[in-house]
Amino acid sequence: MLKNILFVLISVMLCFPVFAYEPEEIVNMSIYEKINPSIVSIDAQIPDGFSTGTGCVVRSDGLILTGSHVIENSKGIEVTTSDGKTYKAEVIAQMGKNNDLALLKISPKNSLKTISFGSSSSVKVGQKVLSIGNPFGFSGTLTQGIVSRIDYTRHRIQTDAAINPGCSGGPLLNSDGEVIGISQSIYNPDNNISNIGIGFAIPIDDAKKFISSVAYKK
Numbered sequence: 001m002l003k004n005i006l007f008v009l010i011s012v013m014l015c016f017p018v019f020a021y022e023p024e025e026i027v028n029m030s031i032y033e034k035i036n037p038s039i040v041s042i043d044a045q046i047p048d049g050f051s052t053g054t055g056c057v058v059r060s061d062g063l064i065l066t067g068s069h070v071i072e073n074s075k076g077i078e079v080t081t082s083d084g085k086t087y088k089a090e091v092i093a094q095m096g097k098n099n100d101l102a103l104l105k106i107s108p109k110n111s112l113k114t115i116s117f118g119s120s121s122s123v124k125v126g127q128k129v130l131s132i133g134n135p136f137g138f139s140g141t142l143t144q145g146i147v148s149r150i151d152y153t154r155h156r157i158q159t160d161a162a163i164n165p166g167c168s169g170g171p172l173l174n175s176d177g178e179v180i181g182i183s184q185s186i187y188n189p190d191n192n193i194s195n196i197g198i199g200f201a202i203p204i205d206d207a208k209k210f211i212s213s214v215a216y217k218k
Contacts, residue, residue, distance in 0.1 A: 031130055031177040032142050037082045037113040039170060041134040042066055042089075042104075044074035054133040054170030055079060055104065056115045056179065058211060062087070062106040065207060066169030067184055068094045071102055079106050082140065093214045100184050100202060101210050102169075115171060118178025120157065120203030123147055128175055129159055131183060131199075133167030141167075148198075156200045157181045163199035172201040180204050 021029070040055040042064075053070030057063070064079060071077055077089040087106035094102045124147065131143045145161030159172060163183050172181035181201030 027175060028130065028142070028144065031173060031175075032132070034177050035115060035171065035173060036132055036140050036142075038115045039082060039132050039140065040064060041080045041137075041139045042070055042169065043078045043080070044071045045076040046072075046074055052134060052137060052166045053168045054166065054183070056169070056171050056182070057081075057112045058103075058114060060111040060114055062108050062112060063092070064089070064104040064106065065182065065211065066102050066104060067182065068100045068102040070168050071104070077104060079104065080139070081108070081112065093210075095210060099206065099210070101182065101207055103211065103214055116176075116178045117208060118174055118176065118180045118204060120180050120205045123150065123157060123174075123180055123203070125150060129161055129180070130173040131159070131161040131163055131167065131170060132173070133163065133170035133183060135162070135164035135166045137166060145197075151200075155203055155206060156184070157203055159199050159201060160197040161199065162197075163201075182207050 038057040042053040042055050044051040051070055053066055055064040055066035058065050078086050079089045080086045089104040089106045092103040092105050127147050129145055129147055133141055135141050143162040145159050148160050149158035163186050167183045170183045171179040172183055174180050181204055183201050185200050187198035
């Protein structure tokens with residue numbers, strides 16, 4: 001009887017192998033599963049075509065933070081949530097090109113999950129970061145890297161985490177799943193042909209001040 005039980009257990013284990021994830025993988029998966037539902041894709045109709053980007057849900061009733069250049073001069077904006085639902089969006093506020101932040105509003109039927117704010121004041125060069133975005137239309141894409149430099153003069157966090165066209169407005173996350181920056185741009189010597197590992201994010205403390213100053217109430 002015991003031999004039969006052992007034979008069955010071994011057979012099951014061979015059919016369904018157990019994968020041992022590394023601790024870092026578990027952290028990455030946990031952060032993604034927690035944060036991705038609060039990340040949206042943005043499609044804006046502009047005079048010469050379409051602009052695509054990423055957004056972060058900052059309030060459960062549909063207030064969304066993104067990059068100003070993503071929706072600049074737009075004639076119409078659509079926001080697609082992580083569950084595939086698409087909504088028309090209105091622009092609530094925009095900052096200039098240097099600050100490059102904007103707030104959009106959609107009207108979902110149900111409450112949306114929101115991002116977790118961190119602080120950019122304690123960001124250190126060398127710390128691990130994750131980015132979630134919509135590069136080239138591939139929504140919900142996760143990449144990993146480090147903070148490679150802090151530009152105190154221009155108020156930018158530099159990272160080697162892959163940030164490509166379509167990622168603008170998406171979150172730069174720390175290892176606790178908190179947003180410490182908003183993806184803005186990449187160093188672009190070849191006109192968006194490739195990512196060369198130099199990307200920039202707006203510190204989240206700047207974004208929090210922007211959100212507070214708007215004080216939008218539906």
